[in-house]
Amino acid sequence: MNQMTSYALIFNPHAGHNGATSVANHIAQRIKAAGHQALKQPTSKPGDATTLAFTTLADVAVAIGGDGTINEVAAGLVKRRRPPKLGIIPQGTVNNLARVLHIPLNADQALDNLLQGTPNPLDIGMVNDHVMISTMTLGVLANAAVSVSQKEKQRFGPLVFLVRGLRSLSKNQHWHLAIKGAQKTWERNTAFLLVTMTNSVGGFLNFAPQAKFDDGMFHVFVAPELTWRRTFLLIPYFLTGNFSKLPGMTYFATNQLTITSLTSRLKSRVDGDPRDRLPLKMRVISDKVEVMIKPA
Structure with missing residues (x-):
């Protein structure tokens, strides 16, 4: 975008290690110095970012x-007939989507990426009425994530989820689920279900x-019932990108998914936050939201 572009900066003033407000102020100054428009739009309560993204007249949210x-902003954009582009300045603890999109975690470098970037389609998942940009979990992985505090996330990063997840898996809990994709149906006991879009x-x-x-796909992993031995087998498969090859693991890709259970009202976690209990109906929305990233 070489012509004058307007940017709506949507941020939680109470978030971030040093406060997102100072980052937003700095980014706004740099955007204006580059000859563009910047409007700071702080949130005051959960859901505000969705409303701001839905109503902004800027070229880029x-x-x-x-x-x-990012989830909240995407939720506002996906409801619009012709949404603005999505921009990302990572200020979270894990920054999963930013890493996937190769957006630098340093704010200044992320802004360079944004100003020099081009629009690229970004798949958005819908889990019942909730937006998903990254992952959905059910079972022990969702339960383990609940027990991780914000302080632990900031101190240990992604490793704390792996450790807490393995501890939960070792308790050998399982639930009976029925999972129906576009071409595949699966039904039996599972320790966890994980759906990722990246x-x-x-x-x-x-x-x-x-x-x-x-x-345009959900990538679905359904774990078997796990013994102690199998739990520790998970680690190398998880870290080396061979998770789908774990003995007993069911993997498939689909653009739609229905998850039900006659015996459980398991609660889902979507992008790290607690969401609906079963049943869940999921679909992928492609070519609606575009994110600004530098060409590879």
Whole structure:
């Protein structure tokens, strides 16, 4: 975008290690110095970022924050007939989507990426009525994520999810699920279900190498019931991008998904936040939202 472009900077003033407000002020100054328009739009309560993205008249709605902020902004954009472009200045703890899109985690470098970037399609998932930009989990992985505090996330990063997840898996819990994709149906006991839209889960970038942010697909992993031995087998498969090859793991890709259970009202976690209980109906929306990234 070489002509004058308007940017709506959407941020939570109470978020970030040093406060997103100072980052937003700095980014706004740099955008104006580059000859563009910048409008700072702080949020005051959950859901504000969605409203701001839905109503902004700017050319680019910029999420300054982590995956939760990006999720809220995307939720506003996907409802629009012709939405503005999505921009990202990462300020979260894990910054999963930014890593996937090769957006630098440094604010100044991320802004360079934004100003020099071009629009690229970004798949948006819908889980019932909620937007998903990255992952959805059910079962022990969702339960493990609940137990991780913000302080632990900031101190240990993605590793804390892996450790807490393995601890939960070792308890050998399982649930009976029925999962129906576009071409595949699966029904039996599982320790967890994980659905990702990118190659990264929790900041581990080689989790699902086959997944692309614009391939129009959910990548579905359904774990078998897990013994202690199998739980520890998970680690190398998880870290090396061979998770789908774990013995007993069911993997498939689909653009739509229905998840039900006659015996459980399991609660989902979408992009790290608690969402609806079963049943879930999921679909991928492609070619609606475009994100600004530098060409590879």
